[in-house]
Amino acid sequence: MTRTARAGGAGARSQTITEVRDRTAPPLGVGESAVRPDAPLKVLGRFAFASDLYLDGMLWGATVRSPHPRARILSIDVSEALKIRGVATVLTAADVPGENLYGIKKADQPVLADREVRYAGEAVAVAAADHPETARRAVEAVRVEYEVLTPLTDPEQALAGGGGPIHPGGNVARRVRIRHGDVGSVRPQAEVVVEGEYRSGVQDPAFLGPEAGLAVPDGSGGVDLYVASQWIHDDRRQIAAGLGLDPSMVRLTLSGVGGAFGGREDLSVHIHACMLALRMGRPVKMSYNREESFFGHVHRHPSRSRIELGAKRTGELVYTKVRLILDGGAYTSTSQIVIANACYFAAGAYRVDNVEIDGYAVYTNNPPRGAMRGFGAVQACYAIESAMDRLAGALGMDPVELRIVNAIEEGSILPTGQAVDGPAPVRELLEHLRDLPLPPDEPDGSGGPGRAPDLRRLPGGVGNTTRGENVVRGVGYALGMKAIGFSGGVDDYSTARVSLSIVGGAPLVEVYSAAAECGQGIVAVQAQIPRTELGVDTVVVRPADTLIGDAGSSAASRQTWMTGGAVQAACGRVRTELLERAAVRLGRPPEDLALAGGAVCERVSGEPAVTLAELLGGETVEAVFEYHHRPTEPIDDVNGQGDAHIAFAYAAHRAVVDVDTDLGLVRVVELAAAQDVGKAMNPQAVEGQIEGGTAQGLGLALLEEVQIVDGHVRNPSFTDYLIPTILDTPPMNIEIFEFPHPDSPYGLNGVGEPPTLSSTPAIVNALRDATGLELPGVPVRSADLVSRAGSNGADQAPRGRRT
Amino acid sequence: MEYLRPRTWSDAVALKTEDPSVVPINGGTDLMVEINFARRRPPALLDLSRLDEMKGWEKRNGSVELGAGVTYTRIIEELSTELPALAIASRTVGSPQIRNRGTVGGNLATASPAGDAHPPLLAAGASVRAESMRGARDIPIGEFFTGPKQNALEPDELIRSVVIPAARGPRQFSKVGTRNAMVIAVVSFALSLDLEERRVGTGIGSAGPTPIEAVEAQAYLEQELEAGGNWDHRRRPAPEVGERFAEMAASAASPIDDVRGAASYRTHALRIMAGRTLGWAWDEVVERGGEGRRQCW
């Protein structure tokens, strides 16, 4: 399999990346598919995840959780639990040593519920025992008396002020208002107007490694925590507050992270394990099981969007009006920023001069929602891309053509007033997808006389539900846009230390940062950069901990940019120092020298002049760099205007689906993706991100939903929360574009989130194309695709081609 | 928790009779999940997974006696001709790992309305061979499922095998799930046509408190096929007959709304599946028609 990467700019060059490499070839630098240091261990099952942490003599922690979405706590009786042999302690809100409120953006969530619970699954007490099963029994033996209250679970009701306040400030976490141009006065100029309402469900990050950590008291009042996380420095800030300790007394080391997707930005076991460990003076491990994990992390906000689009007959957009509401659940987490991000991109990647966007994030007694890959832009993209297809239908226009007519480009003004200042190759992405050949029609499902059909190529798969009866095909497109890095005035930075020394006669580079490897491949990138910058093959990336400065979160598709930038700049300082030393030694100006192959060379000829071993002897050259991105500003409260972002990234998808219109079963035949990544730092990792993001979008389109009834999660298991298997995931035709970004290291752009945006609406647009149904909500269920269960699905003529 | 590993089937039977609270384990693919989530805390496990007596199958007098410990993988590999619907159903179970461990005996004992082996066993008219120190007995499959996750076994009984009439005509199985693999049935349907005995068998999964046989639909179709001479001439029944059969099969179910699907969708899907499987079954009859009546299925 080969894929093409294109460089942007004048005379765009095409380069074919071959995935299969000679395994004996040397380790690779920037732009090449270097093997990740963690990959072999993970493939062989030998990688130590946080749930594998173990220390002799450790205790096991377990959590008592509220069965009610809203209730007053009248009393907590731990006496029976303490009688169980092997139970060390049970702690409640009264035992929280510091501030009993934490939160990544706003400290409003109790470490342990105090007098009141606000969602079913909220932590009420924690127990420690000598065995995990004993700890579980202790949890069952804790008697909590509740006065059950009526939960507020409808976000519209919360917005309207009903249901009683969940927090003292009321139930609106944030309102975002964006006004650009004047929708009111241009409305009459619109020749075609479409309106629609779109909903998206609650998606779970569904990472495979459940929450886990090991807290070890240091004997002098402090604690070391080994934990799976996305951002250990912010964790430390919150933990220290909860423990009432100076942050220097709390040290975190990143443990093996089994996926994150946003769900490890908020704390889970952190403060609980530390509290128990400090209380008992013994190490305490906590590790959730799959069911508890569903309550141990935040989910993607469910959304409802109403969109009105006005356009000229030519397809040119006249105005866009969006009202969007996100249910943030019981606590703030990152809701105020998620709603902002949803609003920034609610009008899509389109030029439109008149925009009204009103967004609300509200509190309810549903489980808390927060960061998840795409961070609000997923919900916005699903809605606007659905609306664009509806507009294309109303105009009788090709949906790709409509998108191209309105596509933003460099210099376009966004609804927030910011001009797009990096490359915006939206048209190129769409044209590429449009021009790709479509996959061939499937052969007759019956397999021909005497031959068994290949059921895996039919909707319903090996379930043997169709041999081609009433299977129709559809094709759909979608385009997504998102900001990269922290926006809205945050001074975002990352710190890295690079040191070069001679070990066993050969140069060795050590890279040290607190960047969290969550599976995305930052460990590989941190090793690739020094190979390129310093010409040294052997690079060791130290485990991430809080003894070095903050690296920021592995979130917002920012880590390769930010920590990559810090590593590159630290390497630059090391290089300068090496070349200056060499210059003195060789009596040459440093500008004439370069680093390659473990030596200082003549820049022009490449001839080695002195090896690094000779140059350094026993000395180490080391540099620390704190990389900041350019300043941004928050949007204002009145009109939502401001230069809030450092960069934008774009991806587009084309989906081809087959639908059994009788049973509502779907097979995604192909998903083609096109994305601009600025620079593919590690092409294999980039493809992995695009494949994974696309599959996660497929999950939201067709399968994934945490079903919640009256505040209770109904499907907290992988039996009933279904994520795509390999048989649900089609071949992906991926095109990587490389239009260098002007402000970033190596011209790279963020990669991780954009593919998650457009994959969902592309699939749903394909389903709409196949069936002619409106399909307002995701995930689309089988019953939604059977236009009227019982009527044979014939009330609307399918528009798709019959296969 | 105690762990008992009998060497022989009779030791296992003796242990179970001695203390009916011991819980048998075969593949463990149901039981270990329950234990992991602390939904069950058995005092003792009785490991049947190494008993050769339960791992074989034998064809005798037109029936297959399938050991309770035969895995899905082996059914797919070894019994696709004799037990085609059970083989199709086995192919839909879980993942390769689960099919390598999971057994029909475990599926039966769990007695979930969604158990994928159940509809084909119902359609084929199988019987469950249960044994204790008191003796062995055959429980007709129609009497085996007594409620949601409840079965007719006595506390001291173990399942030794299932006796399943081998196919004498086409058999089909169809399962709707929310995803294309590794999924619990939203609803499933099995159909068996016995061209020799001129019998129609059905089985419905995930659409009631137990797996269900669509008795009236079977009787209707048998009668129509007889009256229309379809058995004799290997001729496809009229479309109206198929439609009526599908409707009757669907109305035999009593589904509920749950996280996997709505009752109305389940009934609707059943009708489609019953109609389609009947069509495919007759495709086979027609295709093989030239081979004469004596052909072996």
Ligand SMILES: Cc1cc2nc3c(=O)[nH]c(=O)nc-3n(C[C@H](O)[C@H](O)[C@H](O)COP(=O)(O)OP(=O)(O)OC[C@H]3O[C@@H](n4cnc5c(N)ncnc54)[C@H](O)[C@@H]3O)c2cc1C
């Ligand atoms: C990931 C996963 C996917 C699954 N997918 C499916 C699926 O698609 N379809 C499906 O139908 N099932 C599925 N299952 C459930 C399970 O695999 C099946 O029910 C399987 O048939 C159980 O067989 P086992 O041998 O593993 O049973 P075990 O777990 O060993 O036992 C199950 C029950 O049967 C009892 N038992 C076992 N053997 C005997 C015996 N000989 N006599 C009396 N009692 C006995 C045990 O005490 C226990 O109560 C899945 C399970 C998992 C974990």
